Amino acid sequence: MMTITYAAKKAIYVNMTNRCPCACTFCLRHNKDHVFDADSLWLEREPNVKEVCDSLDMWDLSKYDEIVFCGYGEPTERLDDLLEVAKYIRAKSSLKIRINTNGLADLIYGQSTAPMLEGLIDVVSISLNATDKQEYLKVVRPKFGIDSYDAMLKFAKDCTQYVPSVIMTVVDVVTSKEEQELCRKICQSIGATLRIRPYEAD
Secondary structure, X not given: OOOOEEEEOOEEEEOOOOOOOOOOOOOHHHOOOOOOOOOOOOOOOOOOHHHHHHHXXXXXXXXXXXXXXXXXXOHHHHHHHHHHHHHHHHHHOOOEEEEEEOOOHHHHHOXXXXXXXXXXXXXXXXEOOOXXXXXXXHXXXXXXXXXXXXXXXXXXXXXXXXXXXXXXXXXXXXXXXXXXXXXHHHHHHHOOEEEEEOOOOO
C-alpha cells in the first residue's frame, strides 16, 4: 500500500508526488524513506484525485487541526489536482488547508500561480532557505538555476494577496543567527512571517 496520507502533529499530511525541481542539501529524503511514524513516502505511482480523496476519508478529521499538502515531493508539481482535492476538503470540512512548498510553482508552469489558491488554501509555507540567490542556488540546487530565488520571492509576495497566511521558513541547522535575522527582514518586506524550523530527522 502506498502512503498517500499520514498523520503527524495534529495534522493530516497529503503525499501526492515524489517529483521536485530541487535537490536541497538538507532534504530528508536523501537519507531515509519516511518521516514521523509514516511508512515509506516513496510512491509506486502518483495517486489520482479519487485515490487521494478516498485516503482522506479514512481519517476522522475532527481529531486534527489542519490538512497539509506535503510529502516526498513538491506538491505544486500537481497543482491542478491539489486544488481539486482542496475543493473536496472544503466541501466536507472546515479544517485549515496548508501547502508546504519550495515556491517555484510559477517556474514549473510558466505563469503566475498564486491567484489559483484564493479561497481554497489558508496557509502557504514557503522554503526561503537563504538570504541571496547565490546561497540559495548552492543550498537548494533548483533545476531552474539562478533565477529561482527571485521567482520564489515573487511567488511569496503574490501569495500575500490571495492567501490569508504566508509563512517563509529556514532550517535551523543550515542557517546562522545572522542569516536568520536577514531572512526575517526579507519576510517583513514581503508581508510574510518567518518560521525557523528544526531539522526533523525523526
